[in-house]
Amino acid sequence: QVQLQESGPGLVKPSETLSLTCNxxxxxxxxxxxxxxxxxxxxxxxxxxxxxxxxxxxYNPSLKSRVSISIDTxxxxxxxxxxxxxxxxxxxxxxxxxxxxxxxxxxxxxxxLVTVSS
Amino acid sequence: SYELTQPPSVSVSPGQTARIxxxxxxxxxxxxxxxxxxxxxxxVMVIYKDDLRPSGIPKRFSGSNSxxxxxxxxxxxQPVDEADYYCQAWDNxxxxxxGTKLTVL
Numbered sequence: 001q002v003q004l005q006e007s008g009p010g011l012v013k014p015s016e017t018l019s020l021t022c023n024x025x026x027x028x029x030x031x032x033x034x035x036x037x038x039x040x041x042x043x044x045x046x047x048x049x050x051x052x053x054x055x056x057x058x059y060n061p062s063l064k065s066r067v068s069i070s071i072d073t074x075x076x077x078x079x080x081x082x083x084x085x086x087x088x089x090x091x092x093x094x095x096x097x098x099x100x101x102x103x104x105x106x107x108x109x110x111x112x113l114v115t116v117s118s
Numbered sequence: 119s120y121e122l123t124q125p126p127s128v129s130v131s132p133g134q135t136a137r138i139x140x141x142x143x144x145x146x147x148x149x150x151x152x153x154x155x156x157x158x159x160x161x162v163m164v165i166y167k168d169d170l171r172p173s174g175i176p177k178r179f180s181g182s183n184s185x186x187x188x189x190x191x192x193x194x195x196q197p198v199d200e201a202d203y204y205c206q207a208w209d210n211x212x213x214x215x216x217g218t219k220l221t222v223l
Binding site for chain 1: 149163166167172208211212213214216217
């Protein structure tokens, strides 16, 4: 059974960097494509970035300048960094797995709420 | 940038058929997936590649995609189907629709 679990600080100061990690269990991280998706409270879903274990990445153009995503195969986890955060980055951040590479999201973590405040 | 448009809300009586639309330019040329998100929970994929159901998704969920519109159909809608539904496609980037709140009353 594939499970994803986000972890990281729930509070980040404005202009600082948001860092989250997604621990993957039940499947090797070398098998699928891995994504970050966020959802501001009460609003819709916004895709952030995607990465395969081979290193190919894809980013939402509106966030590309502030986002980086990486994979640690030794720990079977992948990570998100979002720099220069503002209040607009307050959201539930989900990690998600794509089995096929067709940009469908078969597996989702439970989500991690990140608040931006001083 | 590419946009997907969904109605904000759809209401249906139990046992009836609910249809949720998703429109976008030449959407029929792209693969569409649909996600169900119940209150306080993570999204769950209910349809992928326009009309395929993942394992474990009830047969009452079906999808279609042609022209500029994709449609999620829930036949014999049940109260447990009340949720937000999002369509999603890819156009040089992953794009989600704004979501539709399905009310079963």
